[in-house]
Amino acid sequence: MPAPRLYLDRPLAPGQTVRLDPPQAHYLFSVMRRAPGDAVEVFDSRTGTYAAAVAEASRKAVSLTVGDRTRPLRTPPDLWLVFAPIKKARTDFIVEKAAELGACRILPVQTDHTNADRIRRDRLQAHAIEAAEQCGGNFVPEVADIVRLSDLLDGWTDRRLMFCDETLSGVFAALPDERGPWAILIGPEGGFSDAERARLRAMPQSHPVSLGPRILRADTAAVAALTLWQSTLGDWA
Amino acid sequence: MPAPRLYLDRPLAPGQTVRLDPPQAHYLFSVMRRAPGDAVEVFDSRTGTYAAAVAEASRKAVSLTVGDRTRPLRTPPDLWLVFAPIKKARTDFIVEKAAELGACRILPVQTDHTNADRIRRDRLQAHAIEAAEQCGGNFVPEVADIVRLSDLLDGWTDRRLMFCDETLSGVFAALPDERGPWAILIGPEGGFSDAERARLRAMPQSHPVSLGPRILRADTAAVAALTLWQSTLGDWA
Known part of the structure; x- marks a missing residue:
């Protein structure tokens, strides 16, 4: 034991x-x-x-x-996971997986199509801690308080954004080989609104990426995106 | 709606x-x-x-x-997911994710360190169906009855095997660019036994792959492996 x-x-x-x-x-x-x-x-x-x-x-x-x-201390790469909380079990799951797969910060956001307007931040933080305890690492990603996606984007820096756009389905877009700070953005079930999608596509920091020809649930999309990022730009190499 | x-x-x-x-x-x-x-x-x-x-x-x-x-009909690539069932919720999750991510067959196996000696095949099949209904596809992967890993390997053909070996941790091994039938093999919590690992490493069909420097839970490893395979050899390209 x-x-x-x-x-x-x-x-x-x-x-x-x-x-x-x-x-x-x-x-x-x-x-x-x-x-x-x-x-x-x-x-x-x-x-x-x-x-x-x-x-x-x-x-x-x-x-x-x-x-x-x-x-x-072994810190993960400077990778944020930005996601819209969904049902409780799947939100817990996303936080657990983000900690296991080496995100350094977890940011829940409200989007136009998100129902959740608050989260139990302390409970989600506890899931991140448990995952860190289990996975053998010694870093715990911070779970931030929920904010509106539009407010988060208002203050966005030059951090690159892996924008997982479900409307790109069928056209697999690979990640560009650009190092430095990144964030993964996963939409809610029901997807982003047209206004959100237009804004995200227009941002120069944004790299739209498709996650294959099938529609993925938000929790699956989060794990798939973290895997793609870590295996191409992160600390798996 | x-x-x-x-x-x-x-x-x-x-x-x-x-x-x-x-x-x-x-x-x-x-x-x-x-x-x-x-x-x-x-x-x-x-x-x-x-x-x-x-x-x-x-x-x-x-x-x-x-x-x-x-x-x-759109069939996924000829990709099997072979995995050792773990706790009920995480086993359900693996089956759901395999269907979403486009495995064509799901094979639960008993390994030397697996506790489960039987599964509710009908319940797991229902999870695969529900995932197919949700993800917009029109193919349902078959969930096979549980067999011993050693028996499965006794009858193994030339199907290539992506052997997710947690002892490779820290050395990321990429998938070789070889098309055709593949299977992903995910070990149980507690890992493979030394005898299983030796046998798997000696198989010419086997390609050991590491999934990064952190220890992943079996369900995370399954989603990460399916993502890596689909994005490099599968139907995401």
Whole structure:
């Protein structure tokens, strides 16, 4: 059994004693049944991964002693995932997959055809943390608060935009070999409005990309786009 | 609102009257509330997509009249997805995504580290049908019965095998530009056994491929592998 992996939301250093918050304490003591001396792997998304050991474990308190740093922080490429939240399970899924596949920031947006006007940001952030714990990395992407797509585009910089346009279906457009900051934009079920599509196509930063001849659900499109980007421009190469 | 899309498991032709089975009748009458004369789109995964209209609709019986064929059958490339079933929700998800992304056959396998020794084949097939109805295609991939991976490999032909090997992590191996029948093989959580990995590496049909530097869950790996294959060797080009 590999050691449990925990994300700790504070800068870590060898020699620290860290008292776990109640959910993590419950997980380690009651679910994983760890006892003093047992190994745990911890990371902070700031400095790296550390070996740690359970110092104290009871129903009342669980604390860890942080040991040596075993791996430096590995940040993913400067890739954002911008998406319109859909049904709860599929939104959770998109956040989980974005963390697994190495997006560095996750930005939910309201579009003309999006129903969701708010999200449980804390719950989505917890999904990103769990995915980071599972996938062996030591970076947790930030889940931003939901904003209107039009407001996000108003302040857009020179970050390139992989615009997944379902109306391009049948014409596969590959990504240009241009490095630097990127964002992937996935539309809602029902697609973008005509006004949104016209604006996105007119942006010089925007690269419309088709994801094949079949209509993909938004969650499938997100994973497919992350895969294409990582395998051509990202850290898979 | 686009017309509801239904897969009908019989060869269709213009002029036919088709009586729906109880689940589809319930869906069209009670969920979608369609009435005589309303448009429906139907496909049979044998000949193509047809315009149809509701002929009769009541709690007791719903029937359709099949009209003109609007699109010929479009089969996906000769790509199998071979995977080891995991937790129920993630297995459902893999089948749904394989249908959306254009696998032509879905083969669950038992591996040395797989817990599942049987699956609900009918339930998984229903997921593949629903995905085909949603994604606008007119082909439904067959979900095969579960077999042991070793038995499947005993009878393996010259079909090329994209062997997603999590131990290759960090060395991205691209797909060779070789056309013809392919299969994608995704391991279980916990990975392949040493014996399985040795056998798979020794097969001349096998092309080991890494899916980036992070450890992917099996469902993520399936979607990522299908995307890579379709965008380089499949029908996205």
